[in-house]
Amino acid sequence: MQTQTNTPAITAADNRTRFIFDDMPIRGQHVLLEKVWQHIVGQKHYPVAIRRALGELLAAGVLLSSNLKIDGTLTVQVQGQGRLKMLVVEAGSADTCRATARWDEQAQINDDDSLAELLGENGVFVITLQPRDGDPWQGVVPLEGGSIAEMLMNYMKRSEQLDTYITLAASDTACSGLLVQRLPESEPNPETWEHVVTLAQTATQEELLSLSVQHILYRLFHETPPRLFEPEPIEFACTCSRGKVSDMLLLLGGEEVGSVLAEQGSIEIDCDFCHAQYVFDETDVNTLFGTDIAAAYRESRNAAQLQ
Template structure:
């Protein structure tokens, strides 16, 4: 069963410029972001990158044309192994990271240095009904925003501007996009994008959507819609963990329980714990896999 938590200060705000074919989104995550970073002791540099990716996932998922989720992953072979953020059409999100927890990471280390050589960006669209779609590209750009703008330019071929920021208290972002197949006045997009580029990290993390948009576009103000609330939600469940154990197979699971007494699996996203003891796994596989593992181990000893 999905665990959803409504937390303060989490809003997605849509905007549109009536005098030009440009739409936009602003996201501010406070309580949701604090809940995410409260699950792990993230180094500052990784926390900032994960916050930016989380804000980006919420922005991009808001344009989904189906019920389902959008997952953004950044993978590397350096001290940072993976960032992953998932946002859904139901306005929920979750995120986590994996890194070398023994490494000392300077707080000013950039994304490319964290990931090392061969960094990859993966976007997955997962409809509730239907087959998933996945795009995988080599990492381009030194920030999450640059990486996503490069990806959008390649895949959708739409003029897109993205600004992202995060600290320990909040994460925020601004996305502007030129609508396809519509005429736009000469230099109009360049003017809007240039103004958007002046937004600061502090403005994105500390100010409301209305304040940010007024500061940027007070000469040509966009039409701003009623904000939508974003919630933290994790879709982990005992049933999904059971399915994973079934994929591992009775022999491997039986050996683990025979050796350790139980299997304890913790969700990376919400830290929920799922414990499977001997009775649980035998019931799951419909046979005594633990006894079989113990008998096999005894045979090996006797040889």
């Protein structure tokens, strides 16, 4: 597991906890992130409305990644064409996560702007599964719902045909989520499922962000208490590397990279997730491509000007 040197210390709050109802074919998960979330929001000056949406998506991504049956990474994205361009969360099978957002930094964003207002029209929800060894799988669907939780519940219903209820919360200092789901290949009594969901719906934002998993589950389900499993600590970890940036430059091609190098003298790439900076000077780039691409670009530009 590759972890940045500025990874925050894990506290008891930075955990995901699974639970199951022994007398009902229903399972669930709870996640509460504090230090991890504070580390992520410390990377950029996020507007309140975007910070809230990103925190909710982070909690959701950590919940969904618990079902990864392979060594790899789950990426959850919400993309729009409005003031908010993209929310991205990556959660790995090694119980790590990272998150970032892109938006029009010149636009006015009010604290109470809804997610739908920020994304504009033609928004999409993208989920990508990237095994460590193997080809990725990706699903893209139109956004349905006015919140991250509603979008995910609609997606789960469509893709996995599983009854799922999700509630999410985010503040400046914490993000949290609660998920209950019908077990695969089971059919709970509709009244039983409705009863569990009705109880879960009473969880408030404040409770999600401040109560431990034991307290919130007791508050919700003390008449039929679920069985809790050992908590799984969640860490922030960024998977960026100089090697991955080198691969990206190769994909861009010699002409585009050479033009930047000729104009600026070097290429600087900042990681959106952890703000690590990677600098490639002319020697680095020439070694990467195996030729003097800056000189080749200048020659081709001079030749074009002479025509």
